[in-house]
Amino acid sequence: MTYAGSERVVEQLLTVFPEATLSAALVRPDHLPELLGRAEPSFLQRLPGAVEHHEWSLPLMPLAWRARPPLSNVEVVISSSHACAKAVRVADGIPHLSYCHTPMRYAWDFNGEKARFPLPTRVPARALMAGFRRWDRRTSDRVTRFVANSTAVAERIHRYYGRTAEVVHPPVDTERFTPGGERGEDFLYVGRLVGYKRADLAVEAFAGLPHRLIVVGDGHMGPELRARATPNVTFLGKVDDATLLQLYRQCRAMVFPADEDFGISMAEAQACGAPVISVDRGGALDIVEPGVTGWLVPSDDVTALRAAVRRAAVVPLDQAAVRTRAESFSVKTFRRRIRAAVDDVMQDPRPR
Known part of the structure; x- marks a missing residue:
């Protein structure tokens, strides 16, 4: 355990x-x-x-x-x-x-x-x-x-x-994960760096984008992903709770292209007011309301993922609506x- x-x-x-x-x-x-x-x-x-x-x-x-x-x-x-x-x-x-x-x-x-x-x-x-x-x-x-x-x-x-x-x-600890401060321009991935979490798709998508991706987490795919990543991708490894909270509060959106059973990190990000970009399968269907609390893209589609990031960079969603959705997971x-x-x-x- x-x-x-x-x-x-x-x-x-x-x-x-x-x-x-x-x-x-x-x-x-x-x-x-x-x-x-x-x-x-x-x-x-x-x-x-x-x-x-x-x-x-x-x-x-x-x-x-x-x-x-x-x-x-x-x-x-x-x-x-x-x-x-x-x-x-x-x-x-x-x-x-x-x-x-x-x-x-x-x-x-x-x-x-x-x-x-x-x-x-x-x-x-x-x-x-x-x-x-x-x-x-x-x-x-x-x-x-x-x-x-x-x-x-x-x-x-x-x-x-x-x-x-x-x-x-x-x-989801919605009393700890709350909005706060100014939302920035960087995007965020939070999850273990293992195959089924699909951090590789996020890294590949940002290779063709002018935006910055911050990757939080570690795992056996870490060295490979670092070797493939472009300079606009930053790996932080594991972070403490206070740092994670700050990242959730400041990111433009969370990018999480995994087919998860639920995906608690997506709900934590939304509790902090951050929209989520994920896939149109699995737990994301319960968490993300397209155009309201985030965006959903087809699985394994890097082009669609890249387009969603571009959209998130210029189309701000209502932080209060994003937070309200997360409160149903309290x-x-x-x-x-x-x-x-x-x-x-x-x-x-x-x-x-």
């Missing part, structure tokens, strides 16, 4: 349900707030190298959840799952609400995810993922009720599992809606 969007959801779940116990496949306490660092890990925690290289443990993840005894003596079980956590064993009669960040991308969209696997492992990994799909579909039947983090994920849940899912967007809204979903499944534990 590292501290990213899904961990922020778990942190809020523990705030709403402070008496809950917490289990995880793997835990890195030094990378987590105290509230999450107390999670009880599975047997994977004891395997050499598993904590530092969790991706190596992927073939054992199903066993990590199924090897635990069924959860009992609780009123309800909530899983926060983007891979295997929804497979946790639950005693008969106890409702299981699964907050699904996405059905396992490795299994259901291997072509889109294969870049994460070293080339020599891709053929056996593809065969392994076929087995994962069958297992993932079977374990979905054991979930009482699904909650999705976006409309796009709800559609995947229906397509892959044949189940409906209520949408409860992840919590922590307060998340807490209210997730509590209502849990109350509902406890009162009516029939699967949907």
Whole structure:
């Protein structure tokens, strides 16, 4: 477990349900707030190298959840799952609400995810993922009720599992992320520098533009992107919270060409009044209202992305309208809606 969007959801779940116990496949306490660092890990925690290289443990993840005894003596079980956590064993009669960040991308969209696997492992990994799909579909039947983090994920849940899912967007700290100061002329990218985040598209787009792009984040693609970037692209690596807030407040717009399950950094930018340029897929469809809070372009279309940046540079959007959209993702809204979903499944534990 590292501290990213899904961990922020778990942190809020523990705030709403402070008496809950917490289990995880793997835990890195030094990378987590105290509230999450107390999670009880599975047997994977004891395997050499598993904590530092969790991706190596992927073939054992199903066993990590199924090897635990069924959860009992609780009123309800909530899983926060983007891979295997929804497979946790639950005693008969106890409702299981699964907050699904996405059905396992490795299994259901291997072509889109294969870049994460070293080339020599891709053929056996593809065969392994076929087995994962069958297992993932079977374990979905054991979930009482699904909650999705976006409309796009709800559609995947229906397509892959044949189940409906209520949408409860992840919590955004709209009390900390607020507008302030003068908006500048620079554009901003915030995200890990890994393949599926598509920072490469942003860097390529700005190679033909007179505007400046500031890139926040690190990852294995960092050296390659720095080598390809033109002088108008500046890499800051990781930044502290105060610097990130200032960048959100001052940028002309955030550029984020990734097909995300939700995309919490886009919502954070909007909470600061910054429009967002993203793709017309995934979580951006829930976050960006074209022409009002930002612009959407086709996936992998550098020409369209470049045109959207040019438009954003000369067409200012109403900062108050951008902020208002982000307020629908507030922590307060998340807490209210997730509590209502849990109350509902406890009162009516029939699967949907």
